Amino acid sequence: MQKMQENTVASELINFLNDSPTAFHAVEEAKKRLRNAGYEQVSERQDWNLEAGKRYFFTRNHSTIVAFAIGNKFEAGNGFYIVGAHTDSPCLKLKPVSKVTKGGYLKVGVQTYGSGLWHTWFDRDLTVAGRVIIKEEKDGSVSYSHRLVRIEEPIMRVPTIAIHLDRNVNSDGFKVNTETQLLPVLATSIKTELNKAIAESDPLKSEETLADGKNSDKVMIKSKHHSLVLEMIANQIGCKVDDICDFELQVCDTQPSVIAGAAKEFIFSGRLDNLCSSFCSLKALIDATSSESDLKDESGVRMVALFDHEEVGSNSAQGAGSPVMLDALSRITSSFDSDSKSIPIGKGYYISQAYGFDPHWYVEEQKLEMSKGLLPKAIQLSYLVSADMAHALHPNYMDKHEENHQPKLHGGLVIKHNANQRYATNAVTSFLFREIASKHNIPTQDFVVRNDMACGSTIGPILASGVGIRTVDVGAPQLSMHSIREMCAVDDVKHSYEHFKAFFQDFSNLDAKITVDI
Incomplete structure (x- = not known):
């Protein structure tokens, strides 16, 4: 029975990974699962009418998603029990002008996103995926919509140079110039010559049309990107090339995620960091709130927050450094606070009293003192599990780990510690998370980085x-982190899911046993 559950959770993760080549796709897949579980979508642009015992979610930029289930006994000022993860992974993203022609080849201009192991992107079968903004005309009116796109087949490759032309590569190492040597090859110019006559006869390609400003938006998109790419995108979406206004595309590996290894104990996949944490936390939330009885005695809010842009510092409107988390906590709290109201604090900007910030706000050189609300109390009663994949002990590089902190595959979630606050774990938060595991016989591990090595965050x-x-900072152990192809253990997927689910089910009762002095 246990082995069946391991394979079931791992198989679900495989499906999620294969359906999520980008953060946009991951959020879309999360939405599908939440809707199927009875979660209702709310919009940040509208008022929220929330009810205890109900389940909701919202998205920001289609790449960040926050889902929450409100306990039947929830009151304004009660706590939030959150698992946070991220939807993005290191990758190559198409430049605003990606059209590159050189040496008889059509190449695609890309920029590096995050700290990837870029040498692993060579000699892979690659494609593109992301989101496209298209123009739609109906009954004489024009609207613009967001569409997801994914070209399934391999369409490009970053070839390595032959060893005969780089004799010292094995002794000196494979060193990549990411600006000049990491451009995927899309096609040869010779093949495109067959379409040259058609292209030259297209009025949208002529300099006169561009100079006159007629159809300049159509000319602009065609001048920035290879027509081959645009045509494939249009065909996949089911629109005309001229309807494409803009897009955010990234390069993706076409090799599917699989359960692998001689004993079928591993998962080989891209984007395990951090879609594995995203999936396990999302599944745990759904399964811990699937029936009315799950929330019957809950006094808090169970929440999952999956952010974009963690790999580049989280400083965006949809990153963890934005107000998205605080906005969510505030709006939920104020929805249950009969005394909550909005106070104008600037031109066209309002902030709810539920924020309760102190000291003061300065607006147009006037000091406005805001009354203390219930949100500060709620925050102090809340708890966040920051879930991001951890570095497993590498058998070929064992000296890279401190000898008493060597997380191993199959060993359960790794609790991350750092005295310099690169991780936010402390004695209280680690105890609480470990105590939940102990109650359910779920293994855990500890990690600190060596003093002579830099620590991630x-x-x-x-x-x-x-x-x-x-x-508390935690993560499932994995190898090949930030490679185009990573690996983790099937067991640890199960451990992660079970630990997160137990956290949602048990935390409010456990936290009530902690004395205020702690």
């Missing part, structure tokens, strides 16, 4: 310092 310290919420 997560959304944990960002949210802990920005919101003031108690935080």
